[in-house]
Amino acid sequence: MTPVISKEELSEYLAEVFPQVWSQFEIMEMDGRHTVMKLKVNDRHIRPGGTVSGPAMFGLADVSAYVATLAVVGRKALAVTTNCSIDFMRKPEAGKDLIAHAELLKHGKALTVTDVRLRSEGSEELVARASLTYSVPPVKS
Amino acid sequence: MTPVISKEELSEYLAEVFPQVWSQFEIMEMDGRHTVMKLKVNDRHIRPGGTVSGPAMFGLADVSAYVATLAVVGRKALAVTTNCSIDFMRKPEAGKDLIAHAELLKHGKALTVTDVRLRSEGSEELVARASLTYSVPPVKS
Amino acid sequence: MTPVISKEELSEYLAEVFPQVWSQFEIMEMDGRHTVMKLKVNDRHIRPGGTVSGPAMFGLADVSAYVATLAVVGRKALAVTTNCSIDFMRKPEAGKDLIAHAELLKHGKALTVTDVRLRSEGSEELVARASLTYSVPPVKS
Amino acid sequence: MTPVISKEELSEYLAEVFPQVWSQFEIMEMDGRHTVMKLKVNDRHIRPGGTVSGPAMFGLADVSAYVATLAVVGRKALAVTTNCSIDFMRKPEAGKDLIAHAELLKHGKALTVTDVRLRSEGSEELVARASLTYSVPPVKS
Numbered sequence: 106m107t108p109v110i111s112k113e114e115l116s117e118y119l120a121e122v123f124p125q126v127w128s129q130f131e132i133m134e135m136d137g138r139h140t141v142m143k144l145k146v147n148d149r150h151i152r153p154g155g156t157v158s159g160p161a162m163f164g165l166a167d168v169s170a171y172v173a174t175l176a177v178v179g180r181k182a183l184a185v186t187t188n189c190s191i192d193f194m195r196k197p198e199a200g201k202d203l204i205a206h207a208e209l210l211k212h213g214k215a216l217t218v219t220d221v222r223l224r225s226e227g228s229e230e231l232v233a234r235a236s237l238t239y240s241v242p243p244v245k246s
Numbered sequence: 247m248t249p250v251i252s253k254e255e256l257s258e259y260l261a262e263v264f265p266q267v268w269s270q271f272e273i274m275e276m277d278g279r280h281t282v283m284k285l286k287v288n289d290r291h292i293r294p295g296g297t298v299s300g301p302a303m304f305g306l307a308d309v310s311a312y313v314a315t316l317a318v319v320g321r322k323a324l325a326v327t328t329n330c331s332i333d334f335m336r337k338p339e340a341g342k343d344l345i346a347h348a349e350l351l352k353h354g355k356a357l358t359v360t361d362v363r364l365r366s367e368g369s370e371e372l373v374a375r376a377s378l379t380y381s382v383p384p385v386k387s
Numbered sequence: 388m389t390p391v392i393s394k395e396e397l398s399e400y401l402a403e404v405f406p407q408v409w410s411q412f413e414i415m416e417m418d419g420r421h422t423v424m425k426l427k428v429n430d431r432h433i434r435p436g437g438t439v440s441g442p443a444m445f446g447l448a449d450v451s452a453y454v455a456t457l458a459v460v461g462r463k464a465l466a467v468t469t470n471c472s473i474d475f476m477r478k479p480e481a482g483k484d485l486i487a488h489a490e491l492l493k494h495g496k497a498l499t500v501t502d503v504r505l506r507s508e509g510s511e512e513l514v515a516r517a518s519l520t521y522s523v524p525p526v527k528s
Numbered sequence: 529m530t531p532v533i534s535k536e537e538l539s540e541y542l543a544e545v546f547p548q549v550w551s552q553f554e555i556m557e558m559d560g561r562h563t564v565m566k567l568k569v570n571d572r573h574i575r576p577g578g579t580v581s582g583p584a585m586f587g588l589a590d591v592s593a594y595v596a597t598l599a600v601v602g603r604k605a606l607a608v609t610t611n612c613s614i615d616f617m618r619k620p621e622a623g624k625d626l627i628a629h630a631e632l633l634k635h636g637k638a639l640t641v642t643d644v645r646l647r648s649e650g651s652e653e654l655v656a657r658a659s660l661t662y663s664v665p666p667v668k669s
Contacts, residue, residue: 122294153263159308159327164301186300187498188470188520190331190613192641192659194634210654211617215497215522216469218615220643220657231633234643236615236657238470238520240497328639329611329661331472333500333518335493351513352476356638356663357610359474361502361516372492375502375518377474379611379661381638404576435545441609442587449582468582472613 106137106212108176115172118180130168133204140173140207143226146200155199162203162223162233166191169207170219170237177212184239187216191235198225203232216240247278247353249317256313259321271309274345281314281348284367287341296340303344303364303374304332310348311360311378318353325380328357332376339366344373357381388419388494390458397454400462412450415486422455422489425508428482437481444485444505444515445473451489452501452519459494466521469498473517480507485514498522529560529635531599538595541603553591556627563596563630566649569623578622585626585646585656586614592630593642593660600635607662610639614658621648626655639663 110118112135120127129150134141142165144150150161167186174184197203204224211218216238223233251259253276261268270291275282283306285291291302308327315325338344345367352359357379364374392400394417402409411432416423424447426432432443449468456466479485486508493500498520505515533541535558543550552573557564565588567573573584590609597607620626627649634641639661646656 125290125292126299149266151266158267158305159330160301160305163304163330164299167300186334188331188333188472189300189304190329190472190659192329192633192661193327194636194641210615210657213617215524218617218657234633234641234659236613236659238615242497329613331518331611331613333492333520335495335500351474351516354476356665359476359516375492375500377472377516377518379474383638407572407574408581431548433548440549440587441590441612442583445586445612446581446583468616470613470615471582471586472611474611475609 106177106209108135108137109179110176115175115180130165132172135172135176137177138209140169140176142169142172142205142207144203144205146202157197157203159193162193162197163189163191163235165203165205165223166221166233166235167237169205169221170239173207173209173219174217174239174241177209177217178241181241184241186237187240188238189235191233193233194231197232198228201225201227214243247318247350249276249278250320251317256316256321271306273313276313276317278318279350281310281317283310283313283346283348285344285346287343298338298344300334303334303338304330304376306344306346306364307332307362307374307376308378310346310362311380314348314350314360315358315380315382318350318358319382322382325382327378328381329379330376332374334374335372338373339369342366342368355384388459388491390417390419391461392458397457397462401454412447414454417454417458419459420491422451422458424451424454424487424489426485426487428484439479439485441475444475444479445471445517447485447487447505448473448503448515448517449519451487451503452521455489455491455501456499456521456523459491459499460523463523466523468519469522470520471517473515475515477512477514479514480510483507483509496525529600529632531558531560532602533599538598553588555595558595558599560600561632563592563599565592565595565628565630567626567628569625580620580626582616585616585620586612586658588626588628588646589614589644589656589658590660592628592644593662596630596632596642597640597662597664600632600640601664604664607664609660610663611661612658614656616656617654620655621651624648624650637666
């Protein structure tokens with residue numbers, strides 16, 4: 106699968122559509138199959154003990170699957186998450202950004218399925234894994 | 247199952263442990279089996295179009311399962327989410343708080359399983375459903 | 388939601404389409420929202436210790452969500468499971484049939500979401516819970 | 529992670545413990561992290577149209593995660609599935625065996641998490657993906 110949009114165009118689009126939250130994220134790599142995203146961890150994401158909160162990890166997994174989906178379907182505000190299953194496996198390291206590796210497993214007519222693995226930056230250990238389904242309504246032309 | 251802690255004590259404890267986020271939540275009802283929670287929706291939870299964000303919905307489901315778990319195991323900072331499966335079914339209504347009905351399905355020695363259903367306040371329609379597993383390490387006495 | 392097909396018609400249809408497996412199942416109740424199904428447990432479903440196997444429980448959950456879906460969309464061989472999340476909570480009782488209570492949570496244009504709870508016949512205790520998404524391609528008329 | 533038991537010993541053990549079903553399966557490869565399993569598809573697994581049934585795919589994913597778990601914890605009949613999330617993505621090819629690639633993502637004190645990907649033999653296309661949690665009660669010595 107070849108991306109139908111560049112990393113730069115997609116970043117610009119998302120900054121426009123999600124002005125409140127996009128600045129936390131960065132698309133590091135993106136082809137039609139693999140996407141690497143960063144969550145720039147700040148105080149808002151932190152829980153007692155310095156660990157990144159569950160909702161922040163969920164949010165990173167969700168936005169990574171969204172980017173992986175838009176990479177192949179183009180800018181469609183209508184792509185929506187219908188299902189997510191997430192396993193939390195280890196505590197993220199305190200004071201580190203979180204890196205997501207997303208792999209687009211299915212690009213169907215009506216939905217995409219993406220596998221996402223989260224790690225603390227610079228670490229090999231998995232912090233969490235998630236799989237997400239996005240519903241992608243066919244565009245009427 | 248009878249709760250081993252009162253709604254008031256638990257609220258106080260959570261306000262202490264999660265000073266940054268607890269003020270968004272309210273325990274409306276809580277017995278040993280059913281827990282009703284509210285997310286007081288504010289600008290921070292909102293996405294374009296007035297809808298509540300996915301991470302905010304995940305956060306409400308997660309905290310509801312946490313409260314349902316603490317209700318039967320008592321204050322144990324060590325209860326951690328190990329798995330969540332969530333289905334997003336309808337858009338929340340703009341300008342409404344979100345209500346979670348949590349039902350503790352299993353209270354085992356090492357883990358709890360909770361089913362959570364989310365609705366916009368005053369509505370019958372399901373916005374999302376989730377099931378969450380909490381790992382509850384045995385307390386050494 | 389009102390069922391668009393009767394319990395008897397649907398049973399007949401499923402016996403035709405799944406001749407190898409349908410005889411294990413029975414639709415006990417079915418309206419547009421709630422469906423009750425039975426798995427008539429036999430040697431083929433049993434594991435050492437007399438417990439019903441995981442695949443047999445998955446199969447019952449899956450067929451229950453299928454029946455709950457067909458009840459509102461009619462006979463469409465094209466409804467297919469796209470996702471299942473299942474929590475196994477207690478061992479089924481040896482020598483008992485399994486009963487599934489399915490609740491249709493969403494009946495959308497492209498998919499249905501069903502919650503299923505499994506118990507040993509005559510018991511209150513949950514053996515497992517599952518949520519299943521069926522993709523229901525629009526019928527071309 | 530190094531396996532604590534050989535492929536041959538584990539196969540022998542499983543043939544003993546699951547005499548009814550083990551003959552359908554074969555451990556093709558097994559180290560402490562990756563496990564490759566085959567489901568020898570027969571009439572019992574087939575649905576109209578020649579496709580492998582959902583329960584048969586679930587069963588293969590489940591047994592693959594079980595083998596991946598036993599590879600690192602040794603023979604413990606007590607390892608039980610607590611959760612499975614599975615996405616069905618494409619129809620398996622008619623007349624082909626199913627191959628599962630399992631990756632052990634977490635080997636914790638109380639549970640393991642395994643990712644499993646299913647393909648028809650000889651094909652690159654994913655048929656399904658699953659993640660499974662096994663509860664592994666600590667052995668009393």
